Amino acid sequence: MLFHVRMDVNIPKDMPKEEADQIKMTEKAYSQALQQQGKWRHLWRITGQYSNISIFDVDSNEELHNLLQALPLYPYMNIEVMALNRHPSSVRDSDA
Template identity: 80%
Template sequence: MLFQVRMDVNIPRDLPVDQVDQIKATEKSYSQDLQQQGKWRHIWRITGQYSNISIFDVESNEELHNILQGLPLYPYMTIEVVALNRHPSSIRDDDR
């Protein structure tokens, strides 16, 4: 199942810098592992914002939910999920 996920990050300004740096490092490792597994297919920054648009390829809504809740930055995010379906006019044989 393919999903488009927008993540807007809002880290509190009073959070200690070393704690923020640790969270970001853990987040990067977590996301890169999911990318290597093929579950987090694409990630793009949104220019001028601390936000991204990502494409996930997972088995179920629950799997995506668990992945998103596992993000170290999750407590500081607003997340919007859009389920994607193949368009009948697509010239691609698959979604890869």
């Protein structure tokens, strides 16, 4: 199942820099592991914002929910999820 996910990050301004840097480092390692596994298919930064647009390829809504909740930055995110389905006019034979 493919999902379009927008993540807007809002780290509190009063969070110590060292703590924020540690969370970001852990987040990067986790997100790269999911990308290597093929679950986090695409990751794009939104210009001028601390936000991203991502495409996830997972087996279920619950799997996506669990992956997102495990993000170290999850407590500081607003997340929007849209399930994706193949469009009948697509000229592509697969989602690869």
